[in-house]
Each structure stands twice: as structure tokens, then as C-alpha cells.
Amino acid sequence: MLLHDTALVYGRYLRQSLRSRFGLLFGVLMPLLYLVFFGPLLTGLPLGGRGSSWQLLVPGLLLQLALFGASFAGFSVIVENGQGVIERMRVTPVSRLALLLGRVLRDATLFVFQAVLLVLAAVVMGLRAPLPGVLVGFAFVAVLTVALASLSYALAMKVRTPQEFGPTINALTMPSMLLSGLMLPMTLGPAWLDVLSRLMPLRHLVDAVRDAYTGAYATAHMLYGSLVAVAFAALAVTVGTRVFRTAGA
Amino acid sequence: MAIISTAGLARTFETKRGPVQAVRGIDLTVREGEILGFLGPNGAGKTTTLRMLTTLLAPTGGAATVAGHDLARDPAGVRRACGYVAQSGGVDGQITVREELVTQGRLYRLPRARAAERAEELARDLDLTGLLDRRCAALSGGQRRRLDIAMALTHRPKLLFLDEPTTGLDPGSRAGLWDLVRRLRDEHGTTVFLTTHYLDEADALSDRLVVVDRGVVVADGTPSALKREHGGSADASLQDTFLAITGRGTAPADPTPVAV
Numbered sequence: 001m002l003l004h005d006t007a008l009v010y011g012r013y014l015r016q017s018l019r020s021r022f023g024l025l026f027g028v029l030m031p032l033l034y035l036v037f038f039g040p041l042l043t044g045l046p047l048g049g050r051g052s053s054w055q056l057l058v059p060g061l062l063l064q065l066a067l068f069g070a071s072f073a074g075f076s077v078i079v080e081n082g083q084g085v086i087e088r089m090r091v092t093p094v095s096r097l098a099l100l101l102g103r104v105l106r107d108a109t110l111f112v113f114q115a116v117l118l119v120l121a122a123v124v125m126g127l128r129a130p131l132p133g134v135l136v137g138f139a140f141v142a143v144l145t146v147a148l149a150s151l152s153y154a155l156a157m158k159v160r161t162p163q164e165f166g167p168t169i170n171a172l173t174m175p176s177m178l179l180s181g182l183m184l185p186m187t188l189g190p191a192w193l194d195v196l197s198r199l200m201p202l203r204h205l206v207d208a209v210r211d212a213y214t215g216a217y218a219t220a221h222m223l224y225g226s227l228v229a230v231a232f233a234a235l236a237v238t239v240g241t242r243v244f245r246t247a248g249a
Numbered sequence: 250m251a252i253i254s255t256a257g258l259a260r261t262f263e264t265k266r267g268p269v270q271a272v273r274g275i276d277l278t279v280r281e282g283e284i285l286g287f288l289g290p291n292g293a294g295k296t297t298t299l300r301m302l303t304t305l306l307a308p309t310g311g312a313a314t315v316a317g318h319d320l321a322r323d324p325a326g327v328r329r330a331c332g333y334v335a336q337s338g339g340v341d342g343q344i345t346v347r348e349e350l351v352t353q354g355r356l357y358r359l360p361r362a363r364a365a366e367r368a369e370e371l372a373r374d375l376d377l378t379g380l381l382d383r384r385c386a387a388l389s390g391g392q393r394r395r396l397d398i399a400m401a402l403t404h405r406p407k408l409l410f411l412d413e414p415t416t417g418l419d420p421g422s423r424a425g426l427w428d429l430v431r432r433l434r435d436e437h438g439t440t441v442f443l444t445t446h447y448l449d450e451a452d453a454l455s456d457r458l459v460v461v462d463r464g465v466v467v468a469d470g471t472p473s474a475l476k477r478e479h480g481g482s483a484d485a486s487l488q489d490t491f492l493a494i495t496g497r498g499t500a501p502a503d504p505t506p507v508a509v
Contacts, residue, residue: 001358005356008356016343083340083341084339085341088338088340090304090305091303091333094356
């Protein structure tokens with residue numbers, strides 16, 4: 001039943017995404033701008049990584065795509081709450097978990113698709129990375145999306161208005177981006193900043209994907225990155241399901 | 250045969266300024282096959298009660314049995330037996346009528362082909378056939394209401410909850426909706442539990458009225474019994490009866506000073 005319901009909810013929202021061609025591509029725009037206008041600045045700089053500057057930047061941009069895209073996913077739930085669509089679904093026997101999972105899997109599909117576009121553009125710009133590493137990168141995009149979108153939907157069910165939702169998400173995503181070293185590796189900075197950034201879960205995902213892009217898979221970064229990603233996603237889905245189950249207060 | 254029975258059903262919301270008792274304790278019996286009008290001033294707790302009875306909101310006190318299922322222990326059973334149309338409806342304007350109806354059938358676990366058939370049947374029954382391939386946003390208010398009700402009837406529920414179903418409809422659409430509600434009860438034996446602020450609607454449609462105020466039931470009976478008891482005579486208007494019951498407006502001997 002969970003599978004049936006999840007597939008149903010997934011299909012509904014995937015069709016919704018496909019109807020909006022603009023929305024389908026728009027998420028790629030910001031990372032694409034970084035790629036084109038910021039990427040070339042890094043080419044000659046000593047960044048301390050093993051590969052080229054592209055192997056360092058593109059993993060950051062991929063996770064940035066997921067960070068900003070998935071964190072704002074909850075906006076759709078605010079709109080649907082206003083229309084009564086969520087309540088209408090919650091009075092049917094549909095699994096509460098499926099109402100969440102169908103949506104976050106749609107988001108994962110969408111952002112992996114955008115990630116593919118971004119990597120193709122990066123290849124044109126000069127990125128060279130091993131295929132398994134690139135695939136690992138997409139997997140991290142998917143898991144991070146599942147985690148952040150779950151939390152975003154949970155928050156949207158709680159706050160109910162875009163006026164509360166938007167600023168809250170902004171206040172959370174900006175420090176996450178800066179402290180995780182998405183743009184430049186934190187090892188370039190002073191020790192206190194490096195230490196602080198290790199407290200940011202996203203930092204470990206970025207390190208893992210950067211390793212993958214240089215073809216290094218059996219590393220401590222990869223282990224921590226995977227553990228953090230999976231644990232974060234499990235926690236986020238649990239929180240999200242709880243909110244979807246008891247929502248309405 | 251009672252299809253709904255509640256005892257002390259209550260809901261308190263925790264807010265920053267302390268707890269708010271939206272529903273203090275509702276004791277209510279609804280018989281199978283009746284059309285029940287659930288009335289009360291704004292803020293009396295009507296929608297909160299409805300949302301509890303449809304499993305959308307967990308009660309903080311009391312108990313209820315809905316369509317033979319215990320509300321707290323078997324919410325899934327309640328969901329299978331009930332249909333609910335919220336004030337705001339609940340369809341996505343960008344989706345076609347057909348897609349919404351088919352998805353709704355699938356949410357009620359109908360197989361794909363059966364869900365498609367059911368969408369056609371519902372469209373025939375509710376006079377939506379020509380509109381199946383239109384986007385929901387392109388429907389008129391009356392058509393939209395019929396769609397909302399079609400959605401709620403997908404699984405042929407024994408019990409249908411309608412929250413202010415005719416608010417914002419023109420007189421023709423309202424009359425059509427009244428006929429529909431009567432037809433549902435007469436042809437399918439569906440029990441209808443509806444809230445409304447239109448007292449002519451409550452009068453014309455309901456077999457029995459339940460009036461709530463400040464989160465408790467303050468009157469319960471047939472429209473004519475309530476008029477006799479609270480309005481002074483069987484010829485009293487339901488408007489005066491309602492005001493007498495809830496102690497607002499022009500009711501005589503209102504001891505509460507008006508706070509400005």
C-alpha cells in the first residue's frame with residue numbers, strides 16, 4: 001500500500017513539475033551562473049585539492065542546487081494548504097508517509113535531472129571527472145534533497161504562511177552554504193572557521209563528493225559524508241512523517 | 250441506528266497566549282440516513298468539530314464513534330466510510346477535472362481502470378461530463394462545488410460532511426446543491442452532516458438541527474421543535490430562534506454587556 005500510494009503521489013507531483021517547463025529549468029540557473037562567471041576565476045588559484053578547480057567547484061554547485069532547491073520545496077505545501085488539497089488527501093485512506101515520500105521523491109528526481117544538466121554544462125566548461133564519481137555525486141544530490149525537502153515540507157505544514165516560511169528558510173540556507181565550503185574548500189581558511197564548518201552536516205557531504213570527483217572512493221571523507229547524509233535523511237523523513245501524520249493543529 | 254455518536258468531544262489549542270478551548274465538549278448523536286444541520290455563530294467550534302470527526306484533527310478530550318469506527322483507535326476505518334468537503338474545497342486549479350477525479354479514486358485504492366470509470370460515473374451523476382477535460386480553475390463556482398462533492402463521493406461513503414457547501418454560490422447553484430443533497434439521501438441513504446450560516450438552507454434541508462455555541466451543543470431538535478421551544482411559536486423564523494438560542498443580537502434579556 002505504501003508503495004502504491006507513494007507512486008500515486010509521486011506521479012501527481014511529477015506531472016505538476018512537468019507542466020511547468022520554466023520551473024523545471026529555473027533551479028539550474030543560479031548554479032549555472034556560478035559555473036560560468038565564478039568558475040573561471042578559480043582556474044589558476046592554489047586551492048589545495050587533488051584535481052582541477054572544476055573538480056572542486058562542481059561538487060559544491062551540485063549540493064548548492066539541492067540545498068536551495070529542496071529547502072524551498074515547502075512553498076508548494078503552503079499553496080496547497082490554502083487550496084485545501086492537503087486536507088482533502090488526508091481524509092482519504094492514503095498513507096501519511098506516502099504524502100511526504102511521493103513529494104520528496106519527485107523533488108529528488110527533479111534536482112538530479114537539474115544536476116545532470118549542470119554537470120553537462122560543466123563538462124563544456126572544462127570539467128573532467130570519472131563517471132562513477134559523477135554518479136556518486138548525483139546520489140548525494142538525491143539523498144540531500146530527500147532530507148532537506150522533508151524538513152521543508154514539515155516546516156511549511158507548521159508555519160502556514162509564506163511570510164514566515166521564506167525568511168526562515170533564507171536564514172537557514174545562507175549560513176549552511178557559507179559554512180559548508182560549497183564555493184571554496186574550508187581548509188583554505190583559518191582554523192576556527194574550519195572547525196566551525198565541521199559542525200555543519202553539509203560540509204561532510206561536500207568533502208565526500210569532492211573526493212568522488214577525483215576518483216577517491218574509499219576515504220574517510222566518503223565514509224563520514226555517507227553516514228551524515230543517510231542519518232540526516234532518516235532523521236528528516238522521520239520528522240516529516242510525524243508532522244504529516246499529526247498535522248492540523 | 251446512530252452513525253455518529255460523540256461524548257464530551259473536545260479540542261483545546263495551545264497558543265502563545267495560553268490554551269484556547271475551541272470545542273469544550275460536544276455530545277451528539279446522528280442517525281443513519283438523516284440530514285443534520287450543524288449551526289452556530291462564527292467561532293462556535295463547527296469546523297473544529299467537523300475536522301475532528303473526519304480524522305483531520307486529533308481530539309484532546311472525549312470520544313466518538315463514526316460510521317461504526319472508533320475515532321481514536323481506527324481513524325483509517327473512519328476515513329474509508331466518510332466523505333468530506335471542506336469550505337475551501339480542495340482541488341488544484343492547474344489540473345483537469347478528470348485527473349483530479351481519477352487521482353481521488355486511486356487515493357481510495359481503486360484500480361486504475363476502475364478509477365477512470367468511476368470518474369465518468371461521478372461526472373454523469375454530478376453533471377460534469379462536458380467539463381472533464383477542463384482545468385479546475387476554469388470552472389464556475391457552482392461547477393467547482395459539484396466537483397468538490399464528486400471528489401468526496403468517490404468511494405460511495407455512508408456519511409458525507411459538508412462544511413458551508415453553498416457559501417458564495419448563486420441562488421440557482423444553491424437550489425441545485427440542495428436537490429443534490431436530498432437526492433443523495435433519498436437514493437443512496439447517505440447521511441449528510443452539513444454546516445451552514447444560511448438559516449433558510451438549514452430550514453429547507455435539515456431533518457434535524459444541532460446548534461453549537463462556545464464549543465458546546467446548546468440546542469438540538471427538528472427545525473419546528475426548536476422554533477416552538479426557543480422562538481416562541483412554530484411560525485417563528487429560524488433567524489429569531491437562532492438568535493434566541495445563541496443569545497446574540499436581538500434576543501431578549503441578554504445579560505451580557507456588549508464589550509466594545
